[in-house]
Each structure stands twice: as C-alpha cells, then as structure tokens.
Amino acid sequence: MEINRAAAPYGGVYITHLRSEADYFLEAIDEAIDIGTTAGVPIEIYHLKAGGRRNWGKASQAVAKIDSARAAGVDIQANMYPYTAGGTGLTACFPPWASADGKLFDNLADPDARMRIRAEIENQTTEWENLCTLSTPEGVLLLGFNSPDNQRYSGRYLSDISEELGKDWIDTAFDLVLDERQRLGTIYFMMSEENVAMQIAQPWMKFGTDAGGMDPETARGLTHPRAYGTFTRILGKYVREEGATTLEEAVRKMSSAVATRLDIKNRGLLKEGFFADIVIFDPSTVSDHATYEEPHQVSTGVHYVLVNGVPVVSQGEHTDRMPGRPVYGPGWTGWAR
Structure with a gap:
C-alpha cells in the first residue's frame, strides 16, 4: 500500500x-x-x-x-496472453513453506518433511494454489530439464512420466525436482478457450507475451509458444478466423493502449513526431506457428518491422540491425527522453 x-x-x-x-x-x-x-x-x-x-x-x-x-x-x-496454458516451475505444485529459506531440496530429501509436503498436497487446508491439481497431472507439461539423463522427459506430461516410472505423480514431481536441483520449467494447461476469446473482446484488455524474447536460430530446449506467437495468434486465430475482436481493436490493444497505460511518451501511434515503431503485416495471412511441441517457429505474414525508424525485419527476414533504446515511464527523473 x-x-x-x-x-x-x-x-x-x-x-x-x-x-x-x-x-x-x-x-x-x-x-x-x-x-x-x-x-x-x-x-x-x-x-x-x-x-x-x-x-x-x-x-x-x-x-x-x-x-x-x-x-x-x-x-x-x-x-x-492468448493461450490456455500458463508457465512457471514444477515447484508451484508444492506448498510455499517447502521452499522457504532455500530448504526445498533438503525438505525433499528428508522423509519426514516429504511426508508433510505430500499430506498438504493431498489434503490442502491453506490458500496456496497447487497448479498440478488445477491442471491435473495430464495437463502438466515438463520442459526445463538440465540433466542429460532427464532429457527424455522433456516435452512429456507428468502423468505419462509417472506411469513410466511406476510412481504416483507426487513422488514423481518430488524426485524430478530433487534430481534436477532446480524449479524445473513447466507448462500448466488450466484455462478454457472460451474464456480466452471472451477476455480478448473486452475493451479494457491489452495483450502481452508474459515471456522473454528468444532467437530461434540459437534457442535450445522447449519453451512456451507465447514467446513467439502471441501477437500473430491474436491477429490470425482470434481476429481473422474467430472474430473475437476487430482488427482495429486488436492493434490498439497491443500498441497505443499499452503505451498510454504506462505513460510512455511518443510511442504507440502512427503520428508525426512519434518514434517510428511500425509493423507491416498482411491481415489475410498473418499466422503463428509456434506450438508446445515445436515452439521455436517464427510467425508468417509479417513483412516489415521498424524500430525507431530502422528496419529490423525486411521482407520477412531479420536484418541484424539493433536500433533499440531505453523506454522510460512517467517517474523517470534522469536525462531527457
């Protein structure tokens, strides 16, 4: 407050x-x-x-x-973001106290603590949200393995891995996190397609990826497809194919509405005196191609992208130019913007 x-x-x-x-x-x-x-x-x-x-x-x-x-x-x-799955760590299936003070791995290795964690998962009495039960083990997709021995599990569901190992999903989750010694990147399928479309239509809604940028030429391993397909998925699937919102509204919700909300000056509109951040796409063909199984797939139908007036995508190909610059909010008191 x-x-x-x-x-x-x-x-x-x-x-x-x-x-x-x-x-x-x-x-x-x-x-x-x-x-x-x-x-x-x-x-x-x-x-x-x-x-x-x-x-x-x-x-x-x-x-x-x-x-x-x-x-x-x-x-x-x-x-x-326009997907029915979210992403975080497999540790989101454990009660928060299990990770407190950096003791997660100690707790998972301790039989008594492990029994306490299991008991709380099976008979939850507090307000923490167990994403494994919300998604069900059939909707928990594991991605972020580091150990070479565990790579065979990447891109597979927790229920499938549990069956192969002959354990229930709780012990499987415990053992995978303990073996990896990390939170273990995970995708959780827990939203409905109808709600995604309904939310897209709201006039006060804006769009974002909730993901970091990635280079498809060097990226390794699986990630959430929203890193590649968020905006083109909205323009293709939800505007052109399903009519969840208009093209004009979709563009506004991913450009000027965002700049206005964050009070980012001189951006978000095609207007004289503004920075020339421009995307030229074909509304009849623009499409996302990134999937949960093959996420490092760039979209099509985007012909040109200009950042600060400099082409970074030309005729669908990256130009290797990097004209980006810092963007400041209303509280910035440093050098002139």
Missing part, C-alpha cells in the same frame, strides 16, 4: 499479479481494487485468467466485477 502511495504523485500504476488466479480469483480482484483505490493509483492486472476447470465460470464474473468498478470510476484494466 505504501509503495503505491509513494508512486501516485509520479503517475505510477499498481501493476499486480493477483494473489489468486483460481479458487480465490474474485477475492483477489477485490483486494487489488481496494489497494489501488486506497492508494490513489490506477490498477493493472497482469495476465488475467481463471485457472482450473472448477473456476472457469469465474472468468465472466471477474469481467463483470471489473466492469462494475470501472462504471463506479475506478481506473482498472488488465492484460492477457
């Missing part, structure tokens, strides 16, 4: 990853609204979603709650 109050005079925005995106989803939105309105700052919910089949019905309730707050004068918006 105090951090948001301090940010308010500088045009700051309360950007929140909700406390809950599943069982306490609606309560978490109430909390975000309370924090933002009390502190006097706009509210931005990052990658809005209702996780777990039992919570899919809450997505429309969340939209109604946000609409109601906006009608009452609350400045609240959200953003999202």
Whole structure:
C-alpha cells in the first residue's frame, strides 16, 4: 500500500499479479481494487485468467466485477496472453513453506518433511494454489530439464512420466525436482478457450507475451509458444478466423493502449513526431506457428518491422540491425527522453 502511495504523485500504476488466479480469483480482484483505490493509483492486472476447470465460470464474473468498478470510476484494466496454458516451475505444485529459506531440496530429501509436503498436497487446508491439481497431472507439461539423463522427459506430461516410472505423480514431481536441483520449467494447461476469446473482446484488455524474447536460430530446449506467437495468434486465430475482436481493436490493444497505460511518451501511434515503431503485416495471412511441441517457429505474414525508424525485419527476414533504446515511464527523473 505504501509503495503505491509513494508512486501516485509520479503517475505510477499498481501493476499486480493477483494473489489468486483460481479458487480465490474474485477475492483477489477485490483486494487489488481496494489497494489501488486506497492508494490513489490506477490498477493493472497482469495476465488475467481463471485457472482450473472448477473456476472457469469465474472468468465472466471477474469481467463483470471489473466492469462494475470501472462504471463506479475506478481506473482498472488488465492484460492477457492468448493461450490456455500458463508457465512457471514444477515447484508451484508444492506448498510455499517447502521452499522457504532455500530448504526445498533438503525438505525433499528428508522423509519426514516429504511426508508433510505430500499430506498438504493431498489434503490442502491453506490458500496456496497447487497448479498440478488445477491442471491435473495430464495437463502438466515438463520442459526445463538440465540433466542429460532427464532429457527424455522433456516435452512429456507428468502423468505419462509417472506411469513410466511406476510412481504416483507426487513422488514423481518430488524426485524430478530433487534430481534436477532446480524449479524445473513447466507448462500448466488450466484455462478454457472460451474464456480466452471472451477476455480478448473486452475493451479494457491489452495483450502481452508474459515471456522473454528468444532467437530461434540459437534457442535450445522447449519453451512456451507465447514467446513467439502471441501477437500473430491474436491477429490470425482470434481476429481473422474467430472474430473475437476487430482488427482495429486488436492493434490498439497491443500498441497505443499499452503505451498510454504506462505513460510512455511518443510511442504507440502512427503520428508525426512519434518514434517510428511500425509493423507491416498482411491481415489475410498473418499466422503463428509456434506450438508446445515445436515452439521455436517464427510467425508468417509479417513483412516489415521498424524500430525507431530502422528496419529490423525486411521482407520477412531479420536484418541484424539493433536500433533499440531505453523506454522510460512517467517517474523517470534522469536525462531527457
């Protein structure tokens, strides 16, 4: 709360990853609204979603709650990525205390602590959200293996690996994390396609990848396809094929709406005096090709990309030019922008 109050005079925005995106989803939105309105700052919910089949019905309730707050004068918006799966570590299936003080691996190696972790997974009594139960083991896709001996598991589901090893999914998750000595990158299928399309249509929604940029020529291993396909997936699948929103609205939600929300000056519009950040694409062919099995696939239908007026993609090919520059928000007090 105090951090948001301090940010308010500088045009700051309360950007929140909700406390809950599943069982306490609606309560978490109430909390975000309370924090933002009390502190006097706009509210931005990052990658809005209702996780777990039992919570899919809450997505429309969340939209109604946000609409109601906006009608009452609350400045609240959200953003999202256009996929039914999210990504984080396999450790999201363990209670938070298991990782406290850097003792995760010690706890997984200790029979008594391991029994306590299992008991809490099987009979959860606290508010932490177990992504393995929300997705079910059949919807937990493992990616981020480092050990050569474990590479055969990459791109396979937790249920499949458990069956091969002759263990239940809980022991399998324990042993894989312990053997890897890391959180183990994981994709969780826990959202519905209907909710994705419904959220895309909301006028206060914006689009983002929730992923880092990657070079398809040097990238190794699996990753979430959103790193490559977010924007072209919206333009192709959700605009051209499904009509979830208009082309004009989709472009606005991934350009000027973002720049305006973050108060990034002179960007986001094709306007004299603005930086020339321009994407030229064919709306009749633009398509994403990245999949969960083959994520390092670039999109097609994008012919030119200019960053600060310099072509970085020309006739669909990267030019190897790097004209990027820092982008500053409203609180920046350093050198002139």
